[in-house]
Amino acid sequence: MRDQQNESEMSNDGAEDRALDAFLTEAFGGPSPPDLSDRVLARLYNQPLPTPAAVSVHKPNNERPRRNLGALLSLVAAIAAALAVAVALREPPARPGGPGLASEQDAEQDAQADDSRSAEDKQQPAAAATNRGRTPSQSTADETEATTDPTSLPEAFAVTPPNRRRPLSMETVPFGANAVAARSETETAWTKTPRAEPQPPAAIGKELELRFQQAWEHLAVQPTAAAEPAEIAGRLRERLSIDAAPGQATDASAIARLARSQEASETIARRLLVELLGPAWQRLKTEPRQTLTQFVSYAIQTGQPFDETIEQLFVGGNLPSAHDASQVWLTSLAGERSVPITQQVGHGLLDLDLGCARCHDHPIDSQIHQQDFWGLAAVFENGLQYSRGKAGEPVVEPTASSPTPKGLFYELQDGRQRVALPAMPAQWLDLQPEAGDAPESLTGLDAVAEQWRDNPRLARSLVNRVWSAVYGRPLTGAVSDPDAPPHEAHFVELRDYLAAQTRAHDFSLADLVSWVVTAPPMRRSVVLEPLSDRAAFASDEQLAKAEFLHRTFAGFDSSPSELRFEGLLSMASRWNGGGAIQSLPALAQPIDSDANIVVPQRPSDAERLEKWLRASFPESQGTDTDLPAQWLASIDDFDQQAKHLYYAAGFWKPSEKQLRAATELNESAGNSGIALKQLWWALRKSR
């Protein structure tokens, strides 16, 4: 503590001394603040810069000899250049369009001028820096003014000076508008994979059946028994408020019709928005939730293509409902900065595992680079306007593309800073350039929003989000997700097939939902009934088998939802021996023979739920010390591992409280591997 205080005092003293040094230098007649108004205003309004004579130059005394040497070199260079041009003018004129001698010599002259400038730069860096207001050739001409009449110089030399050099900054190339604008002009040169022919629901159902059979055979998994139609109808009612008769429960056409009812469409919209918005949905208040739900629900009811709905959510629209929904959508996703929206859009709409790329290139997926993540973040940063509403709440709205887009600074893992210009890789949207020289990225949010229409990547992502909304996990998950289904080729093919049919059916959400809820997993019986005695007393082997059946969709997973993460963590801590469990009297404790014997009652639902959770809980006494995900082994530190698990669960910025909870879990479990599994258990169950 004392050391820190001393360091702080030393730091203060150092800065204080430098302040005194600067003021003393000035008080003893050293450089004083110049009037830079004209130069700043000229640069601001892109006017010609003030003449060198008007610029006051401050230079230390010891730089004078170098300056004189620089001036001499400049004089020599100017005379050489003038002679070169004079020789060039004597030669016959070049043929139009051909690389004539004059142009070659012009180039040579430029090269000579460049050389002279380089020499000047090398010889007098300080003077070059102070003479920002003049171009190198102007400088050369000024130095020779005493001996040479500037008007007698060849026109090409006097009138078209080469651009001056400046250090690169955010306002200049390559960060400037010109570089970006040149690329954005050709952003329309993209093609998408052609649409497939739409198939009838019966054909799609048959295809789903076939692919699942193949997947299960390939994975050597025996699916559970077929469920009764009444049970399936009950599931549809419970999960999606689809009021289907038992006879309709497996009929995709009937389900699509029923899904357009108001109650069902609202439930579907709500469940889908939970998937699309992730943690942002949890933060939303009731009213904005209702606004978004109504907007998406209306799209389902009226059969509006969902790609159009997504586009409207990004760009708003003239209709008040579209405008309000867009504002809620963008505000909840973005908050006050562009990072959360980048991560969630990557996950929700692009089906990309972008979480890792915020800090480093993806360790497994070589297509995802940190530079691209920040490029997309810059697209949002420039395309969205962050402001505050009347009550001080953040409001995010789309804004017109700025002619001077800003780059975003980010840090590499080793702390070096880089800048990312607005650029979203076209491959992230499954776009292919029409021509070989077409740009590889999209730079404006309006251009990105335009590409949502009929986009194959959006269709693919939508399949996974709908699947997740119905079955609790996506058909094909991210590689970093410990809970993802196994990477099975048949699942991938199935996802792509459903995505193609989604496009073919004009992004009809009701149709997609009907295919998903009539898929084979819905027609299988439950693996382990959550609140049953069988589940409570299941062996580890049975639990592992149940888990695998769930992950391969070979049995219906009806585990209770709406569990709170905090409650699960507290439960985990208690089961690790840190809470009320150990404080309970031992069951074998002798009782007073006179006491009334209490007849055991049927356990309550809460007790059954706890038993069910306990059954799947990774015990601290367990011998299995595998990590929840293999990639975690590449991280040494427990805190970092816990943080990455939070990232994998969609918590892009875990709070101090959440991180502390992980640490406490580690202490109570006594084994970091088990603690990580318990943490993942709590995260997974509370999803």
Next chain:
Amino acid sequence: MERTPAELIKRHQAGVWRYLRMLGCDAAMADDLTQDTFLKVLCRKNFVQHNDAATAAYLRRTAHNLLVSSARRSKKAKQVEAFDTLDEIWDRWAGADLTGDEAVDALQSCLKGLTERARLALRMRYADSASRAEIGEALGITEHGARNLMQRAKQQLKTCVTSKMNPR
């Protein structure tokens, strides 16, 4: 009061320039970064002038960041203290008029209160860039003695300027 860009530059350029000098920039670099600071701030759409003090602080923050970025770009290690620390010191020296003019005036006045030897030592150091050995030789003392003399004189100046700038 909303100032025009020209008025804004006139009002604050000296403060920004001296602040950059305090951060260790030479005069040429201070010139460049002062221009860049105003350009960056004036190009910002969301720039609002609440009052002179807030604008001055905003300009200083921008100048500080530009210096850090510039050092990073040129890959030169440059130790720059935390912005809050620097701002606190700047406030002590130039808080009254936001430009540092008063501090320079106060310093010139305080220099008169030094001994002739101390003033000469400081003049040699800051006006002529003399080394400590040269100063010691001129004053007939050792290099170590010259350093002590200047340190005491600077401490005296700090106290004097502080009392002039912040009278009780």
